[in-house]
Each structure stands twice: as structure tokens, then as C-alpha cells.
Amino acid sequence: MSTSKKVPWPNLGVPGNLLPASLADRQLDHIERMVRTIVRANPAGPVHGMDQGYWESRLRALVNENNLVAVQQHRVQRLLQDLAQRARPNAFNRTAA
Incomplete structure (x- = not known):
């Protein structure tokens, strides 16, 4: 029988261990x-069960696991804003009455 040692996952919470x-x-x-x-x-609904929460969690994991540079951090913020706008599509289409 051959056994393989499991390599421990790096402690991603520590800045020196970020990808x-x-x-x-x-x-x-x-x-x-x-x-x-x-x-x-489809601005009104999730696609294949991948709703706003799913994509936000993917972005949070990306931020927590990687040592992002400023441009990447800006991209993440822009994506979060896009997701937030999608969650409330009528907020930007309202006209003054």
C-alpha cells in the first residue's frame, strides 16, 4: 500500500500566506x-441557482485567499456594485413623479 502525505492548506488569513x-x-x-x-x-432572476449570494461569496473567497493588487481590488468592487444593482433593478430606472 502506498500512502501519500496530505499537504496542509496554507493559513489564508495570514497576509504572508495569501496566494x-x-x-x-x-x-x-x-x-x-x-x-x-x-x-x-436575465436581470430579474438567478441563472442555474447561481444567485447574487453565490457570486458575492465567490468574490469574498477570492479577496480572502489572494493578495490582490489595487486594480484587482477595483475590479472586485465594480463586480459587487454590478451585483447590487442587479438585486434592485428598478432603483435606477425610476422617474421623478
């Missing part, structure tokens, strides 16, 4: 594409 920012770009690209597609396709 490099370069690894976050691919995830950010994917989340941006998905959020934009969802917002354009």
Missing part, C-alpha cells in the same frame, strides 16, 4: 464574464 495576485486574474475574468452575462440575459 499571489497573478493567480486571481483568471478567476476575476471568469466572474466578470458570468456577472455581465447574467445581468444582460
